[in-house]
Amino acid sequence: MRSADRHLVVAADADAQARLAAQRLIARIELHHDRPAICLTGGSGPQRMFELLAGEFENRIPWSRVHWFISDERFVPERDPLSNIGAARRAFLDGRAPLQNIHAIPTDAATPEDAARRYEDELKAFYGSDVLAPDRPLFDLVLGGVGPDGHTASLFPGRPQLQIQDRWAAGVDTAPVEPLVPRVTLTLPALASCAEMLFLIHGAAKRDILARVFAGEDLPSGRTRSQGETVWLVTKDALPENAGVA
Numbered sequence: 199m200r201s202a203d204r205h206l207v208v209a210a211d212a213d214a215q216a217r218l219a220a221q222r223l224i225a226r227i228e229l230h231h232d233r234p235a236i237c238l239t240g241g242s243g244p245q246r247m248f249e250l251l252a253g254e255f256e257n258r259i260p261w262s263r264v265h266w267f268i269s270d271e272r273f274v275p276e277r278d279p280l281s282n283i284g285a286a287r288r289a290f291l292d293g294r295a296p297l298q299n300i301h302a303i304p305t306d307a308a309t310p311e312d313a314a315r316r317y318e319d320e321l322k323a324f325y326g327s328d329v330l331a332p333d334r335p336l337f338d339l340v341l342g343g344v345g346p347d348g349h350t351a352s353l354f355p356g357r358p359q360l361q362i363q364d365r366w367a368a369g370v371d372t373a374p375v376e377p378l379v380p381r382v383t384l385t386l387p388a389l390a391s392c393a394e395m396l397f398l399i400h401g402a403a404k405r406d407i408l409a410r411v412f413a414g415e416d417l418p419s420g421r422t423r424s425q426g427e428t429v430w431l432v433t434k435d436a437l438p439e440n441a442g443v444a
C-alpha cells in the first residue's frame with residue numbers, strides 16, 4: 199500500500215522482515231558508488247537484521263566503503279549493554295567495518311549536549327557542508343523504530359528536541375521511558391536527510407502504538423519525513439486494523 203506519507207510493506211514474520219530489510223540496505227549501498235552512509239538505530243527492531251549482516255549477507259557488503267552512524271544513543275560507554283552502537287558493533291560491525299567507518303556518538307563527552315555538538319560536527323565534516331541540501335541526502339538509509347509512547351530515535355512526545363530545526367543532533371537530559379538515562383539524538387531535519395527511511399516494527403506489542411501513528415496522531419515517529427522514500431516494514435502480528443491491509 200502506498201499513501202502520500204508512507205509505503206507499507208508487510209512481512210510474514212520477524213525473520214522475513216529482517217531479510218527484506220537487509221536486502222533494502224544492500225540495494226541502497228549498491229546505488230551509491232562512493233561512500234554510502236547508513237544510519238542505524240537501537241531497540242529490538244534491527245537486531246535480527248544485524249545477525250544476517252554478520253552471516254548470510256556478509257559478503258554482499260563492501261565493508262571498506264560503507265560508513266555507519268547511529269540515530270540516537272544512551273549516554274553510557276560503548277561497552278555498556280544499553281549502548282545502541284555497542285549492540286551494533288557486537289552484532290555485526292566489529293571485525294568487518296573499518297574502525298574509522300564506525301561513527302559512534304561520543305559518550306565520553308562531559309554532557310549529552312557536548313556529545314551532540316561533537317557528533318553534529320562529525321556529521322558535517324562527513325557531509326562536507328554545514329547546510330543540508332534538499333537534493334543531496336546525508337544518509338542513504340536511516341533505520342527507525344517506534345517506542346511504546348510513539349518516540350523514534352530519542353525524540354519523545356512533548357519534548358523540546360522535537361521542535362529543533364537548526365541543529366543536527368541534541369542532548370536529552372532524561373528519557374521519559376526505560377532505560378531512564380540521558381541520551382543524545384539526531385533531530386528531525388537530520389533524520390529526514392536520507393534517500394530512504396526504513397521503520398522496522400515487529401510483534402503484537404507494537405500494534406496499538408502503530409494504530410495511533412497510522413491514524414495520524416501527532417507522535418514523533420509520525421512526524422518523521424524523508425527526502426526520498428519512507429517505508430514501514432511491519433510484521434503481520436504488529437499490523438493494526440487501520441493499516442488498510444485486508
Ligand SMILES: O=C1O[C@H](COP(=O)(O)O)[C@@H](O)[C@H](O)[C@H]1O
Nearest residue numbers: 239240241242243343344345351
Ligand atoms: O529507546 C529506543 O527505542 C526505540 C524503539 O525501540 P524498540 O525496542 O521499542 O523497538 C529505538 O528506535 C531507539 O533507537 C532506542 O534508543
